[in-house]
Amino acid sequence: MAASSTAATPSTPHDAVPHRIHAVPVRRPGRWVSAVVLLVLAAMAVHGLVTNEKFRWDVVWLYLRDVVVMRGVGWTLVLTFGSMAIAIVLAVLLAVMRRSDNPVLRSTAWAYIWFFRGTPVYTQLVFWGLLAVLYPRLSVGVPFGPELFSFDTADVITAFWAALLGLALNEAAYLAEIVRAGLGSVDPGQAEAAKALGMKDGSILRRIVLPQAMRVIVPPTGNETISMLKTTSLVLAVPFTLDLTFATNAIGNRTFLPIPLLVVAAIWYLAITSVLMVGQHFIERYYGRGFDGAHGAGGRGGGGRRPRRLSRQAAIAGAGTTKDDPFLEVTP
Template sequence: MTEPPGTAVSARSAPPPSAAPAGPSLPAPRPPTARWVVPLRRPGRWIATAIVLVLVAQIGHGLATNPFYQWDRFAYWFVRPVILDGLLITLEVTAYSAVLGLLGGIALALARLSGSPVLRAVSWTYTWLFRSVPLIVVLLFLYNFSALYRTLSLGVPFGPAFLTFDESRLATDLVVAVVGLSLNEAAYASEVVRAGILSVDQGQHEAAAALGLPKRYQFARIVFPQALRSVVPNYVNQLIGLIKGTSLVFYVSLLDLFGSVQSMGSTYPGDIVPLLLVATVWYVILTSVVSVVQFHVERHYSRGALRTVPPTPLQRLRIAIGDLRARVRTETAR
């Protein structure tokens, strides 16, 4: 029986499976063998590390052996009552100025973001002015403010005054220092707060408005808590500059830490170098404490933005000790 043309070839014409050409035979897989991973060599890193260690050793040796530093006099002055009294004034001025500066910065930031053109113009002008004028000029101007205005009054403009204050009695050295630093700090804090508010996603504002929440509630419960993630770490960083900026209050007759050192240095000119070292070490201690606080604040507010928070120095030490123990066990097992 013949097949019609165009039909497929039948199974009888196909070669049998046994006649198909056999492929090359694959070798049997070998069992895996353990191999040691050789770490990448980085000679440049080791050379740079050696150079840095040599420089650090030379600097430490010079600090310890140079008699010019007079470390015995440094130990004498470090905890003297006059130095500790100046340190207390530095902490007091820093605390007051930090709180008042932050409150003023929040008010200026809200005015800058408001819908009123007058508030926006006043806030921008204030920030521009106090960021342009040096802090020492602000302090000296306030210190001589009584020469311009002997009394201050509250009342109707161009009309009667309801309350009158004697400026010479109110403007003590501490008040002048705190007011000057607060005015200057508020200008910088306003930009920190404004940047933090603008960093909040616009969808959060829209969602809060869609819920029909009042503006004040939206800001206090939704916007500002999220803005703190950016505001707090940056403003804590501002505190470091504020601590060092308190050294300028010596020019308004307030004996803070630096003022006490300057006063003792003029009385004991032979101890000027150890006294400057005393001030340096105390400022380093204060800024180090603020840096530790800044690290933990940043770590706290990064929980909502990072999958894993960065480890603390103690946790890093534990991880390093665990890695060292694992290497020792590996070397022993060889």
């Protein structure tokens, strides 16, 4: 923002814009002061981490690449992406049911969201772990009638599947409200116009409404994915003992060095979160095309090279839409 000098100065012979305004930017010393303060605080924090021997950075580097830790990272990623994939499918189904004209579907979706959002995820995981105790055998058949087939619960619902389903069903309740908000953000006229062209409801939702709603759905879904990455540390309640948090805690308890192993887990969580944030940025930019003028066709969002930034006054003069003296026709 420039305003301290607004006096017009004579233009140079080679200046394409006559009477160009040479403005001086406003000084902002507060920015420099705050930057220096933050740099000092950051340096103090780094110095405290590096010089404190209790962190045992040699042990951190040793176990950062440990086989058990790497296996925990892999299982954590499997739980994160697997549960999110199931949750997204259920969330879209629940959101459509919430918007349905059928009161049975609306009530069912509301009851599901009410229950899974109203109870802690840790409690739900504990019950999933006790499923084989509560119901040793599960069967499919006619209620109060003959059974078609049955199976042992412990053989089918293992610790991994219990953890995966527990995380997915809980997350679906939260994502359903995000999807419902995204669908509600689309102008109803879009669906009405598509219906007037003879499109079916399923095609309208898949090809018209959802692509436009993704601009609203993607950012909070990205946040939920990052949150799910850290929620996997609760699968010990099932119990599932192959995730990253349990692996590092087990090594820390065995070596009597809990702090370095906590640092190892924190570094891996930060690294994975950073990658997820980068992916979220590109997905948001993809679905935000056409809504942000700065990322239009030919710009960064359109995949082309970024055009060379020109002065606003030079761009206006080069367009040829204004006269050299705009006040010539209105001044005597």
